[in-house]
Amino acid sequence: MRLTQARKDQYRKLAKQKGYRSRAAFKLLQLNKSYKIIKKSDRVVEFGCAPGGWIQVVSQLVGQSGFVLGLDLKDISPLPGTKFIKGSIEDPQLPQILLQTIGPGDKFDVVLSDMSPNVSGIWEIDHERQISLTKHALHASNKILESGGNAVYKIFQGASTQSFMDELVEQFTLVKLSKPPASRQESSELYVVCLGFKE
Numbered sequence: 019m020r021l022t023q024a025r026k027d028q029y030r031k032l033a034k035q036k037g038y039r040s041r042a043a044f045k046l047l048q049l050n051k052s053y054k055i056i057k058k059s060d061r062v063v064e065f066g067c068a069p070g071g072w073i074q075v076v077s078q079l080v081g082q083s084g085f086v087l088g089l090d091l092k093d094i095s096p097l098p099g100t101k102f103i104k105g106s107i108e109d110p111q112l113p114q115i116l117l118q119t120i121g122p123g124d125k126f127d128v129v130l131s132d133m134s135p136n137v138s139g140i141w142e143i144d145h146e147r148q149i150s151l152t153k154h155a156l157h158a159s160n161k162i163l164e165s166g167g168n169a170v171y172k173i174f175q176g177a178s179t180q181s182f183m184d185e186l187v188e189q190f191t192l193v194k195l196s197k198p199p200a201s202r203q204e205s206s207e208l209y210v211v212c213l214g215f216k217e
């Protein structure tokens with residue numbers, strides 16, 4: 019068995035043992051351990067949350083005093099103490115809907131984006147489609163993120179990565195590219211960790 023396959027199976031097994039809905043949960047746990055993105059009582063939204071592994075991790079981190087909201091095109095089985103919206107990041111009304119859901123005058127402390135499009139197998143097309151979704155996530159973030167807030171955006175590496183990073187550098191105090199150990203080495207996904215939103 020190849021090493022990468024063995025590691026994939028290791029995280030899948032661990033997710034089952036710990037009751038996480040996806041092995042992706044470990045990516046967020048590892049990112050949060052390194053960068054302290056989410057803390058107790060935070061108000062957090064995740065774009066592309068199905069089946070809910072990250073949402074489970076977020077719930078544990080923020081505790082009962084936090085607020086957890088997930089968005090996806092697909093339904094998820096309900097997770098106690100969290101809210102879910104079935105919809106698309108591309109809906110122009112979405113930022114308004116998110117702000118209505120969290121309540122009057124409130125904003126989010128953390129935005130997470132783990133979206134992947136349906137992949138065609140043609141790398142350039144998949145990369146552009148994924149970056150387009152993630153740019154929508156960034157534009158929504160600009161409307162819903164609290165000053166000083168944090169964000170994590172998944173990206174598929176490619177020609178438009180740099181222009182996206184340039185946008186992020188303008189809007190956050192610290193921007194770091196990260197590949198957590200739970201992310202398969204052969205996958206070109208990376209996570210951009212952004213701390214300190216400049217409103």
Ligand SMILES: C[S@@+](CC[C@H](N)C(=O)[O-])C[C@H]1O[C@@H](n2cnc3c(N)ncnc32)[C@H](O)[C@@H]1O
Pocket residue numbers: 039040042043065066067068069070071072073089090091092105106107108132133134135136151
């Ligand atoms: C890798 S999965 C996310 C896994 C999740 N973070 C977890 O821990 O279980 C990517 C998700 O992005 C969602 N997605 C793709 N396009 C989207 C869009 N336009 N709006 C919202 N979600 C989208 C997909 O439906 C899919 O569930």
